Amino acid sequence: MTDQAVSTVSSEQLAERAGVNAAKVRKDLSYLGTYGTRGVGYAVAELVDEIARELGLTHDWPVAIVGLGNLGHALANYHGFGARGFRIVALVDADAGKVGNQVGDLTIEGIDDLDVLVADRHVAIGVIATPAGAAQEVTDRLVAAGVSSILNFAPAVVTVPSGVSLRKVDLATELQILSFYQQHRRPSALGTEGSDHAAPDRAGVT
Amino acid sequence: MTDQAVSTVSSEQLAERAGVNAAKVRKDLSYLGTYGTRGVGYAVAELVDEIARELGLTHDWPVAIVGLGNLGHALANYHGFGARGFRIVALVDADAGKVGNQVGDLTIEGIDDLDVLVADRHVAIGVIATPAGAAQEVTDRLVAAGVSSILNFAPAVVTVPSGVSLRKVDLATELQILSFYQQHRRPSALGTEGSDHAAPDRAGVT
DNA sequence: CTCTGTGAAATTTTTCACAGCG
DNA sequence: CGCTGTGAAAAATTTCACAGAG
Numbered sequence: 063m064t065d066q067a068v069s070t071v072s073s074e075q076l077a078e079r080a081g082v083n084a085a086k087v088r089k090d091l092s093y094l095g096t097y098g099t100r101g102v103g104y105a106v107a108e109l110v111d112e113i114a115r116e117l118g119l120t121h122d123w124p125v126a127i128v129g130l131g132n133l134g135h136a137l138a139n140y141h142g143f144g145a146r147g148f149r150i151v152a153l154v155d156a157d158a159g160k161v162g163n164q165v166g167d168l169t170i171e172g173i174d175d176l177d178v179l180v181a182d183r184h185v186a187i188g189v190i191a192t193p194a195g196a197a198q199e200v201t202d203r204l205v206a207a208g209v210s211s212i213l214n215f216a217p218a219v220v221t222v223p224s225g226v227s228l229r230k231v232d233l234a235t236e237l238q239i240l241s242f243y244q245q246h247r248r249p250s251a252l253g254t255e256g257s258d259h260a261a262p263d264r265a266g267v268t
Numbered sequence: 269m270t271d272q273a274v275s276t277v278s279s280e281q282l283a284e285r286a287g288v289n290a291a292k293v294r295k296d297l298s299y300l301g302t303y304g305t306r307g308v309g310y311a312v313a314e315l316v317d318e319i320a321r322e323l324g325l326t327h328d329w330p331v332a333i334v335g336l337g338n339l340g341h342a343l344a345n346y347h348g349f350g351a352r353g354f355r356i357v358a359l360v361d362a363d364a365g366k367v368g369n370q371v372g373d374l375t376i377e378g379i380d381d382l383d384v385l386v387a388d389r390h391v392a393i394g395v396i397a398t399p400a401g402a403a404q405e406v407t408d409r410l411v412a413a414g415v416s417s418i419l420n421f422a423p424a425v426v427t428v429p430s431g432v433s434l435r436k437v438d439l440a441t442e443l444q445i446l447s448f449y450q451q452h453r454r455p456s457a458l459g460t461e462g463s464d465h466a467a468p469d470r471a472g473v474t
Numbered sequence: 475c476t477c478t479g480t481g482a483a484a485t486t487t488t489t490c491a492c493a494g495c496g
Numbered sequence: 497c498g499c500t501g502t503g504a505a506a507a508a509t510t511t512c513a514c515a516g517a518g
Contacts, residue, residue, distance in 0.1 A: 118452075135338040211449065229445060292488060306495045
């Protein structure tokens with residue numbers, strides 16, 4: 063909407079785009095302390111700012127990616143990160159054959175440099191894109207080095223100490239969820255603008 | 269647990285591994301119609317079978333990946349899929365320079381062959397790994413060709429007709445969620461076995 | 475008039491707690 | 497005994513519905 067120079071938006075419009083109830087939009091935004099204008103709606107620019115602030119996107123979060131296989135490369139090249147304030151500051155791989163290779167602006171570094179590099183560049187978020195077998199060890203090393211948020215793409219369950227945030231993206235799980243719906247496809251479908259298992263995630267707290 | 273030849277498991281044990289309450293495990297499993305044995309627990313093999321059946325993993329779901337950039341390659345090479353019954357049967361890209369390239373066992377095919385290929389190989393699930401700009405068009409073509417489930421990795425919102433399942437994995441969103449927790453990090457952390465925003469997804473219905 | 479902000483109601487989810495089976 | 501299955505209670509989320517601000 064910002065791109066389209068829309069200046070204000072109603073809860074009804076936001077609700078339609080998000081596929082939810084308008085009351086929910088208003089209730090949720092009310093928790094942000096965001097004030098819309100009665101009779102008008104929400105100022106788009108203001109709303110974007112307030113949400114960015116609440117999500118911590120006004121801070122700068124240096125990210126390190128560990129594991130430069132296909133997925134690691136995909137993540138390293140992914141433009142969406144920079145656009146939302148995440149700065150990739152290090153690419154790390156255990157394979158000596160990859161160390162020294164250039165990926166975009168960055169050079170792949172060895173896993174032995176992890177400690178130094180995390181400290182020097184104030185890495186806040188570690189992304190695990192290693193094979194499953196290496197995931198726990200890499201996680202431990204990242205945490206030991208001071209990283210407090212981990213995003214795990216490896217198909218392995220890893221555990222972290224209390225106080226460290228952990229999220230896991232499991233590609234196969236996503237397919238399983240689709241498979242579940244395919245399996246239970248209703249004879250007559252509901253919904254207006256298409257189906258919607260696209261709803262975002264739930265999450266617990268540390 | 270199957271790998272470790274564990275024969276039975278209690279709701280308490282499952283709950284600990286999943287990071288939830290034991291009563292929830294029992295309640296949830298009760299909806300499956302799965303019967304545990306009182307005083308003993310659940311038979312691992314039986315539970316795995318019943319869950320697989322419920323999720324539709326006993327069926328064979330042919331998958332087509334569209335867009336063979338880094339992410340597409342990562343997905344094509346990702347072993348977790350086959351392990352859970354998803355068979356990748358086609359790789360499609362619009363770039364003539366990529367068509368004919370081999371990735372694993374498959375050869376990249378042109379987007380113009382999409383219709384034929386979806387029909388011939390009974391593709392049930394389409395994975396979008398294209399740039400954002402191409403996502404909606406590719407989705408439309410997949411749907412027109414008969415694909416009824418879409419997993420969208422492109423950083424773009426796509427819409428599908430009613431009756432088609434859609435999920436979106438947004439890599440930047442995952443980072444934003446971590447950033448939110450980092451921002452709101454409690455001075456004293458809770459939880460025993462580490463934090464847990466690793467909780468799975470919510471989902472709506474078609 | 476329109477559209478927000480929000481108490482209150484409705485609904486859904488989660489947890490408790492315990493009867494009862496093996 | 498130990499652990500499931502499940503009503504009932506508790507908690508959380510979502511929706512309703514409307515007073516009131518602009």
